[in-house]
Amino acid sequence: xxxxxxxxxxxxxxxxxxxxxxxxxxxxxxxxxxxxxxxxxxxxxxxxxxxxxxxxxxxxxxxxxxxxxxxxxxxxxxxxxxxxxxxxxxxxxxxxxxxxxxxxxxxxxxxxxxxxxxxxxxxxxxxxxxxxxxxxxxxxxxxxxxxxxxxxxxxxxxxxxxxxxxxxxxxxxxxxxxxxxxxxxxxxxxxxxxxxxxxxxxxxxxxxxxxxxxxxxxxxxxxxxxxxxxxxxxxxxxxxxxxxxxxxxxxxxxxxxxxxxxxxxxxxxxxxxxxxxxxxxxxxxxxxxxxxxxxxxxxxxxxxxxxxxxxxxxxxxxxxxxxxxxxxxxxxxxxxxxxxxxxxxxxxxxxxxxxxxxxxxxxxxxxxxxxxxxxxxxxxxxxxxxxxxxxxxxxxxxxxxxxxxxxxxxxxxxxxxxxxxxxxxxxxxxxxxxxxxxxxxxxxxxxxxxxxxxxx
Amino acid sequence: xxxxxxxxxxxxxxxxxxxxxxxxxxxxxxxxxxxxxxxxxxxxxxxxxxxxxxxxxxxxxxxxxxxxxxxxxxxxxxxxxxxxxxxxxxxxxxxxxxxxxxxxxxxxxxxxxxxxxxxxxxxxxxxxxxxxxxxxxxxxxxxxxxxxxxxxxxxxxxxxxxxxxxxxxxxxxxxxxxxxxxxxxxxxxxxxxxxxxxxxxxxxxxxxxxxxxxxxxxxxxxxxxxxxxxxxxxxxxxxxxxxxxxxxxxxxxxxxxxxxxxxxxxxxxxxxxxxxxxxxxxxxxxxxxxxxxxxxxxxxxxxxxxxxxxxxxxxxxxxxxxxxxxxxxxxxxxxxxxxxxxxxxxxxxxxxxxxxxxxxxxxxxxxxxxxxxxxxxxxxxxxxxxxxxxxxxxxxxxxxxxxxxxxxxxxxxxxxxxxxxxxxxxxxxxxxxxxxxxxxxxxxxxxxxxxxxxxx
Numbered sequence: 037x038x039x040x041x042x043x044x045x046x047x048x049x050x051x052x053x054x055x056x057x058x059x060x061x062x063x064x065x066x067x068x069x070x071x072x073x074x075x076x077x078x079x080x081x082x083x084x085x086x087x088x089x090x091x092x093x094x095x096x097x098x099x100x101x102x103x104x105x106x107x108x109x110x111x112x113x114x115x116x117x118x119x120x121x122x123x124x125x126x127x128x129x130x131x132x133x134x135x136x137x138x139x140x141x142x143x144x145x146x147x148x149x150x151x152x153x154x155x156x157x158x159x160x161x162x163x164x165x166x167x168x169x170x171x172x173x174x175x176x177x178x179x180x181x182x183x184x185x186x187x188x189x190x191x192x193x194x195x196x197x198x199x200x201x202x203x204x205x206x207x208x209x210x211x212x213x214x215x216x217x218x219x220x221x222x223x224x225x226x227x228x229x230x231x232x233x234x235x236x237x238x239x240x241x242x243x244x245x246x247x248x249x250x251x252x253x254x255x256x257x258x259x260x261x262x263x264x265x266x267x268x269x270x271x272x273x274x275x276x277x278x279x280x281x282x283x284x285x286x287x288x289x290x291x292x293x294x295x296x297x298x299x300x301x302x303x304x305x306x307x308x309x310x311x312x313x314x315x316x317x318x319x320x321x322x323x324x325x326x327x328x329x330x331x332x333x334x335x336x337x338x339x340x341x342x343x344x345x346x347x348x349x350x351x352x353x354x355x356x357x358x359x360x361x362x363x364x365x366x367x368x369x370x371x372x373x374x375x376x377x378x379x380x381x382x383x384x385x386x387x388x389x390x391x392x393x394x395x396x397x398x399x400x401x402x403x404x405x406x407x408x409x410x411x412x413x414x415x416x417x418x419x420x421x422x423x424x425x426x427x428x429x430x431x432x433x434x435x436x437x438x439x440x441x442x443x444x445x446x447x448x449x450x451x452x453x454x455x456x457x458x459x460x461x462x463x464x465x466x467x468x469x470x471x472x473x474x475x476x477x478x479x480x481x482x483x484x485x486x487x488x489x490x491x492x
Numbered sequence: 493x494x495x496x497x498x499x500x501x502x503x504x505x506x507x508x509x510x511x512x513x514x515x516x517x518x519x520x521x522x523x524x525x526x527x528x529x530x531x532x533x534x535x536x537x538x539x540x541x542x543x544x545x546x547x548x549x550x551x552x553x554x555x556x557x558x559x560x561x562x563x564x565x566x567x568x569x570x571x572x573x574x575x576x577x578x579x580x581x582x583x584x585x586x587x588x589x590x591x592x593x594x595x596x597x598x599x600x601x602x603x604x605x606x607x608x609x610x611x612x613x614x615x616x617x618x619x620x621x622x623x624x625x626x627x628x629x630x631x632x633x634x635x636x637x638x639x640x641x642x643x644x645x646x647x648x649x650x651x652x653x654x655x656x657x658x659x660x661x662x663x664x665x666x667x668x669x670x671x672x673x674x675x676x677x678x679x680x681x682x683x684x685x686x687x688x689x690x691x692x693x694x695x696x697x698x699x700x701x702x703x704x705x706x707x708x709x710x711x712x713x714x715x716x717x718x719x720x721x722x723x724x725x726x727x728x729x730x731x732x733x734x735x736x737x738x739x740x741x742x743x744x745x746x747x748x749x750x751x752x753x754x755x756x757x758x759x760x761x762x763x764x765x766x767x768x769x770x771x772x773x774x775x776x777x778x779x780x781x782x783x784x785x786x787x788x789x790x791x792x793x794x795x796x797x798x799x800x801x802x803x804x805x806x807x808x809x810x811x812x813x814x815x816x817x818x819x820x821x822x823x824x825x826x827x828x829x830x831x832x833x834x835x836x837x838x839x840x841x842x843x844x845x846x847x848x849x850x851x852x853x854x855x856x857x858x859x860x861x862x863x864x865x866x867x868x869x870x871x872x873x874x875x876x877x878x879x880x881x882x883x884x885x886x887x888x889x890x891x892x893x894x895x896x897x898x899x900x901x902x903x904x905x906x907x908x909x910x911x912x913x914x915x916x917x918x919x920x921x922x923x924x925x926x927x928x929x930x931x932x933x934x935x936x937x938x939x940x941x942x943x944x945x946x947x948x
Contacts, residue, residue, distance in 0.1 A: 043565075043568035043569060043572075044571070044572055046507070046571055048506075048507070050504075051502070051504075109499075113499060113873075115499070115500070116500055116502065116873055116874075123572075127646075147873045147874050147875065147910075186873055189869070189870045189871075190583075190873065208915075208916075208919055209915035209916065209919070210915075211919075212915040212918040212919040213912075213915055213918075215922050216865075216866055216869045216870075216875050216911075216915075216918050217873075217875075218870050409672075410672055413645070413672045413673055414645045414672075414673060414674050415645075417569075417572055417645070418603050419603065419669065419672050419673075454603075455672075456669075456912035456913060457912060459665035459666075459668040459913075460664075460665065462669075462671070462672050463664055463665070463667075463668040466668065466671050
């Protein structure tokens, strides 16, 4: 590490200091509500999930072992871009005139540009081990689809990505990225699945949604023996794989002689937030005083305005029911630029932490988020992804509160990815074309009225 | 470092091992032909350059000191992304079935995504030191403009970028990136300068060129006391700043117990190629056997089909005359996707090495280049910029020759940047829309007929 007064300070681990096990919060937060079969209302078992996931991931989904070893083959791929840097944002602190110390953990060094490969690589590995030849998944803006495309290239798996049609048309570059890694990408709804054909029959002009694309990918995987399905967030095993982020950050903060007062992460499905914060949740459970804040968009306020209930993960009502914070599986979030945060639900483990009062949540409007992103780019040099910029905004707000109170708090936030593929959003911001959205209470209540009876 | 047999191996330096001085090839390669005043034909002196550049850079331009200290303020900014990784491309080697060992030095970790910030930061620093408030520059595809925008944000300088109009319209995302860092960007030819207005009067529909944009940026800087001009390649001081790349690579190869047989870099203006290769040129001058290969596009074959002569750096004939390999300042390279390699000239120091037989050159067609880029992405995970992909192609070709001969050569190539902002080029490649171009000999001869009489 090195610094002068005005510049950033970077804390880098050696490869030997990388975590060799994932941290499993389920060991320390017992009794999560189990997923239910939507037909029977009974907890689902491994056999129900076997058509979609390899047994190693099904075991991780329900494991209560605190540490789960990271296979050497997965660590080897991680080392392409890991360990990732932790920075002290000295130039931002100075620009804000805050006594707070601001640290950020940067996951944009991966070839796909976000934290998503942390789980994509693990999922591809376990599927390959089980003899699977082909994966399917859905993607919205394309961050998850491109991460899995890269992972599948490493392990020699075929990949078919169902990409929400509106994104497929508006974001050809993300699609080209997936194709560069060898994946096949089709617009969803497609004519390749029963679910897709049903949607198209009802509405030939459907622009698609994440919920529809999930239905298509799940149907495809369930119908072929050589194929499994892969999900980029929400599920316990996905969150588990992301905990390398927080574990590295713990060691890096120790290098800086810093104890965090506040941990901040953006939360869509919850995997980025979980990856950074769960190792610190453990510290909190062991007695440390830490505020942990999930930041969601005002246009998709799952934690702050949703309910804690059983709901489907997809629009097509094909997935098991998960006990989670949800706005209802039919909720259609406004078209904000942080596509990765536009999901009606929240990971069950994150939702449970929120219910137990172990974490807080805040919902922010996108214009204020982009304002913070630009301030960050001009001081720290890195241009945040719109999703990550939610955490930047919240961190700046906390630092400005410290300026008012004179407190020298230590803030850590997650910069989950860079904005290289999102410059259209910045363009719109500079042109004054970004709008803020707040869904009327009636709209949210209408979506919540559609929650399934089973489990609730 | 760590590896398993199938994965990449990464060689990382600590920050303490970063170079603290730039390597100046002029100490070891004496008597380069001096720049000439286009009017008088006399060598230009510091006073001629003072309206455009700070004295510290003018001194570096002509210095024969072997090592020039990197100011601590510049090193502090470098540490945002430096030292950069060196990888052994084990997965690519395996896919090729070659006995060769392939290493690559990756400069895409910088926030601007290429090697360009290595000099942008230094230039911004020296201008700030001299009390300059504002810089101007030109940019084509936008890689240089965005690097300088980032550097100016760090040192609190204003920046005006004259962006070739066709790129300004086709690449709004690069423009948004420059604006995210606070730069002002106008399409060139613009009505803001006499040069621009003259071009527009003759052709209101002009799409611009790099040569025109240089003329505009130089005129703007020369007309204001608070403003200097900044160039992203070609000049000696620019190449000097890039030598951190090769110096780091030397140490990293030593970590790998590797002695390079072949060094490969793509070459447009020459700064990336120089940055990687000059420290190895020194080794060669000291007696080591190393082949050093510059890779240029077949559509702009400056070294392989140009002549070594005095020529202007810009279309508008405003710059000093440089003795260099050139296709003539009026040469218009075909519209290949590697915008950063579309320059009629080549850095004088690189040209001199070529004349002296110390380096080789090869010119490659873009379809073969993209084929290599995709093979690289699918094996190594990183998606190369189209410019960098030229080096990938040449490295693969050398490795395939080793496969034929059975030689286990050690190849080092420079991966100067990522392709995140170039996915439209990949899209065109996958759609079968990329064309290869070879300029007819008459066309090149016609452009060469326009070389200035002065000096030649």
